Every structure is written in structure tokens, then in C-alpha cells.
Amino acid sequence: MTLDNSLPTAVELQILRILWEHGPSPVRLIHSRLHAEKGTNYSTTVKMLSVMLEKQLVTRDENCSPMVYRAAMTRGIAGRRMIRNLVEKVYDGVAMNLVVHALKESKPTDKELEAVRKLLDEMEKRK
Amino acid sequence: MTLDNSLPTAVELQILRILWEHGPSPVRLIHSRLHAEKGTNYSTTVKMLSVMLEKQLVTRDENCSPMVYRAAMTRGIAGRRMIRNLVEKVYDGVAMNLVVHALKESKPTDKELEAVRKLLDEMEKRK
DNA sequence: TTGACATAGCGAATCGCTTCGCTACAATAG
DNA sequence: CTATTGTAGCGAAGCGATTCGCTATGTCAA
Numbered sequence: 074m075t076l077d078n079s080l081p082t083a084v085e086l087q088i089l090r091i092l093w094e095h096g097p098s099p100v101r102l103i104h105s106r107l108h109a110e111k112g113t114n115y116s117t118t119v120k121m122l123s124v125m126l127e128k129q130l131v132t133r134d135e136n137c138s139p140m141v142y143r144a145a146m147t148r149g150i151a152g153r154r155m156i157r158n159l160v161e162k163v164y165d166g167v168a169m170n171l172v173v174h175a176l177k178e179s180k181p182t183d184k185e186l187e188a189v190r191k192l193l194d195e196m197e198k199r200k
Numbered sequence: 201m202t203l204d205n206s207l208p209t210a211v212e213l214q215i216l217r218i219l220w221e222h223g224p225s226p227v228r229l230i231h232s233r234l235h236a237e238k239g240t241n242y243s244t245t246v247k248m249l250s251v252m253l254e255k256q257l258v259t260r261d262e263n264c265s266p267m268v269y270r271a272a273m274t275r276g277i278a279g280r281r282m283i284r285n286l287v288e289k290v291y292d293g294v295a296m297n298l299v300v301h302a303l304k305e306s307k308p309t310d311k312e313l314e315a316v317r318k319l320l321d322e323m324e325k326r327k
Numbered sequence: 328t329t330g331a332c333a334t335a336g337c338g339a340a341t342c343g344c345t346t347c348g349c350t351a352c353a354a355t356a357g
Numbered sequence: 358c359t360a361t362t363g364t365a366g367c368g369a370a371g372c373g374a375t376t377c378g379c380t381a382t383g384t385c386a387a
Contacts, residue, residue, distance in 0.1 A: 082374060086289050100334075117376050119335060124374085138383080139334060149301065152290045156302050159286060162213050163279045168306030169316070172299055174276065175283050176319055179295030186320055189296070192303055193313055209344060227364075244346050246365060251344085265353085266364060 080155055084121055085130055087111075089144050089151060092131065097143035207282055211248055212257055214238075216271050216278060219258065224270035 081089055091106045092098060104118040122142055125131045134141045156171065164170040181189070208216055218233045219225060231245040249269055252258045261268045283298065291297040308316070 152301050169308050169312045172302045174279050175299045181296050185296045
């Protein structure tokens with residue numbers, strides 16, 4: 074089995090997001106969201122889904138009608154791939170540089186800050 | 201003045217990286233790096249630079265010959281834009297989710313961990 | 328059955344990014 | 358001067374991603 078390293082493109086990501094948010098959905102539903110976001114045609118949505126099916130970015134259950142599509146990767150996996158890509162392309166492969174920038178970009182709550190601290194502790198222990 | 205929100209494309213980023221690493225450079229130098237990385241033609245490099253000039257991703261000094269190109273934005277700015285984009289597109293606008301993922305992606309040294317802790321402290325204070 | 332509407336698929340047009348061939352001109356060596 | 362080499366620019370081809378028109382089939386109500 075050859076695993077696909079390529080990142081989801083812009084529209085593909087938009088569709089994945091919809092699936093992540095709403096769970097497995099028929100085209101009709103996916104389309105209504107996509108249409109709301111950018112006014113695309115129904116055919117376009119169907120086509121994108123068939124392309125994504127080929128690329129194995131989504132799967133579908135063909136037994137029920139209308140067919141139900143679901144994301145083939147979690148939000149977490151997609152995010153990590155994109156992070157790895159960003160780190161490579163911009164931060165010379167040094168992820169910590171990105172972490173620092175991302176922190177500065179964020180407006181974390183106390184709770185979130187605490188969570189990150191705990192994560193740091195764990196990473197230190199696991200040496 | 202209209203500010204451009206669009207992100208650098210793949211090759212644009214490759215060229216920006218070269219400029220970030222080597223500082224202001226003539227086409228010849230930029231090309232030799234780009235060629236080493238992916239075997240592109242000299243014309244391609246020139247063309248890309250002219251496109252990037254239009255998009256204001258680079259500037260150039262036309263007084264000297266050969267002309268000298270320089271990145272119009274820092275690595276930091278570019279990185280932040282791309283982070284913002286990633287956070288929007290994948291993490292529902294919640295940057296901390298990205299921070300956590302990015303941390304897990306990284307293999308930080310003690311020093312780096314310490315730096316992040318300090319950053320967290322500062323962010324806490326600045327409330 | 329028939330008409331109206333929902334579902335699914337396919338090929339071709341379009342679009343933006345990338346690549347390159349060809350041309351032009353300047354600087355330099357012979 | 359003339360040939361060679363370095364620098365710069367432009368238009369169009371090529372490519373993958375995206376969009377859409379058209380067609381086919383399924384479903385359901387009258």
C-alpha cells in the first residue's frame with residue numbers, strides 16, 4: 074500500500090472541514106454548506122467528492138441512498154501533516170520556531186496555558 | 201494602499217527561503233540555488249522573480265547591475281500569515297490547538313522547552 | 328404511466344501557477 | 358569591429374485544481 078503524502082487542496086480542505094464539523098453526510102448537506110460559503114454549483118460539489126474519493130480523502134457508504142460521505146482522515150492527522158509541511162517549508166524543519174510564533178499568534182485562556190505547561194512537563198519527563 | 205493577504209505559493213516560498221538564508225542576491229545566485237534544488241531553467245527563475253515583483257513579494261535595486269533582489273517580508277511575517285491561515289482552515293481559529301499539535305511534532309531541547317516556558321510566563325503576566 | 332424533482336457521473340472549459348523558448352541588449356574578450 | 362557571454366523580459370505552453378453543463382437514472386406523487 075502506498076501512502077499519500079500530498080496535502081489536501083483548498084476546496085478539499087473546505088469539504089473536509091464540513092465533514093469534521095457535521096460528521097458523515099450526504100452530498101446534499103455538504104453542498105448546502107459549501108454553497109453557503111462560496112456559492113458553488115451542485116455539480117462542482119459532486120465532482121470534488123468524486124475526486125476526493127479517488128484520492129482517498131473521503132470514503133462513502135454506497136448502500137444507502139443518498140450515499141453518505143465521511144472524512145477519511147481526522148482533523149488531527151490533517152493538521153499535523155500541514156504543520157510538518159509548514160515547518161519544512163518555512164521554519165527550516167525546526168518545529169519549535171513555529172510553536173513560538175503560533176503562541177504569539179494566539180490569545181490563550183488560563184486553562185489553555187495550563188494545558189500547554191502540562192504538555193511541556195510530560196515532554197521533559199519522557200527524555 | 202491595499203494590503204495583500206494571499207500566501208506565497210510553493211515556488212515563491214522556495215525563492216523567499218533562499219533570500220532569507222542568503223540575504224539580498226542577484227538572479228544568478230538565486231537561480232543557482234533553485235537549480236540545485238529542483239533543476240529549473242534560468243528563464244523560470246527570472247520569470248518567477250518578475251511575478252513576485254508584481255505581487256510585491258520581493259523588491260529589487262535596479263541601480264546596480266546585475267540587479268539585486270531582496271525578500272519583501274521577513275520569514276517571521278510569512279510564517280505568521282501561514283500559521284493564521286492554517287489555524288483558520290483546520291483548527292477553527294483556535295491557535296492553541298495548533299500549538300499543542302506542533303509541540304507534539306517537535307523534538308525540543310531542554311533549552312527550547314525553557315524558552316517556551318518563559319514565553320508562557322510572559323503571556324500570563326500580560327493579562 | 329407520466330411529470331417533477333433528487334441523485335450521480337462525466338467530459339470539457341477555465342483558472343492560476345509554473346515552466347520554458349525566443350528575443351533583445353549590454354558588457355567583454357579577441 | 359565582431360563574437361561571445363551575462364542579464365532581462367515576454368508570450369505561450371503545460372499542468373493540476375476547480376468549475377460547470379449536460380446526461381442518465383432513481384424516486385415519488387398525481
